[in-house]
Amino acid sequence: MIAKKQGDINPFLCYFSGMSALPKEDQLSTYADYKGWELAEGERFELIYGIAYAMSAPNTRHQEILIEISTQFHNYLRGKPCRVYPAPFDVRLFYREDENDDTVVQPDITVVCDEKKRGYEGCRGAPDLIIEILSPSNTAIEMERKLKLYQEAKVREYWIVDPENKGLTVYRFEEGAILFFTYKKDAVVPVGIFPDLSISLEQVFAE
DSSP states (O other): OOOEEGGGSOGGGSOOTTSBOOOOTTOOOOHHHHTTBOOOTTOOEEEETTEEEEOOOOOHHHHHHHHHHHHHHHHHHTTSSOEEEESSOEEETTOOTTSOOOOEEOOSEEEEOOGGGEETTEEESOOSEEEEEOOTTOOHHHHHHHHHHHHHHTOSEEEEEETTTTEEEEEEEETTEEEEEEEETTOEEEETTEEEEEEEHHHHTOO
């Protein structure tokens, strides 16, 4: 979830005595910079093409949905090579060993199947599946930016969960094309990267 660009934040909240300062609005950063930021408790940022974006704290409903989806994936993946990681979990989409990569996102849910991409600090490269859960701080522009970003990084599948309207949009990236599917609250959703797994939205949106 992206809340707002770093430059829109009160500058007094971005600097801490004796800690690494967040960049100014016109300053681009790398992963090496990002990992050196020492943030106040609860603060989270994403780095997209070198620009820092603050992330808002998720609400209760968001977390309930995150837990349910993560649980369904976790139960299926038990004993299999792929792993599911709920946020906060750093994904370095364009990983570079020298730490000069400039994009680090924290999707709500990430599935990684390549063991070589599972680093101690998070995911090194594009994961197989990313799930974002909408919140009041998300905008259509932000979701469009993420869609293009994930396609460029060669993520295989991208889900956007809409708690307010109890729906789901699934994007699958195939050979330069984007396939998309929409589902309502009572649907059973097939997972493209796992042909024998389906996710029950009735359980996801149960209150």
